[in-house]
Amino acid sequence: MGTFEHLDIDELHQQRQEIEQQQAEIERLLKRKLKEAKGDFVRELRAQIEAQGYEVADIASQLLGRKRGAATAPTGSxxxxxxxxxxxxxxxxxxxxxxxxxxxxxxxxxxxxxxxxxxxxxxxxxxx
Structure with a gap:
């Protein structure tokens, strides 16, 4: 931390403000890039599921652990x-x-x- 020792209070406040702005920018970029990566992954996964001939909804329900109903006649129309x-x-x-x-x-x-x-x-x- 010796690089800031020579700064006065106003300069330290200025440095802190700049660092906080950089941190906010990094957080914003990280959030955006994670969202983009997640979207890319979902598109790749969807394409892979469909390429295998499966329905995305069926695979999703299995991934989420939802139990499938017993093989009965459909109810309703x-x-x-x-x-x-x-x-x-x-x-x-x-x-x-x-x-x-x-x-x-x-x-x-x-x-x-x-x-x-x-x-x-x-x-x-x-x-x-």
Whole structure:
């Protein structure tokens, strides 16, 4: 600490203020870079999950330790693929089979209006 011994009180206050400003800038940069790194990691992880053919929501629920329900019949209203009754959709994330089928028939799975039209025209509604 000998480098500050020759400074008077005003100079010491000035040095402290400069150091505090530098520290605030470092904290701001660190926070931003950590957020960017986290975003990059999430994008890489999402791409890797999808490349393996898994649904991100399914993997996330396993990572979070949520217990999956017992294999029972779905409750409430849902949609069934008439070509494959094992393919059902209730709500939430759009399953891969539904996205693929919509795309194959020229529908945009990201468009809510087109999803609703597709469900009305190509899926069977089952009231629960």
């Amino acid at each position: 849902y949609y069934v693929d008439p070509d494959d009754p094992d393919n059902t959709y209730k709500r939430g994330a759009i399953p891969r089979w539904l996205k693929d089928k919509m795309a194959a028939m020229g529908f945009d799975p990201d468009s809510r209006a087109q999803r609703d039209a597709f469900k009305a025209e190509h899926l069977t509604f089952v009231a629960g």
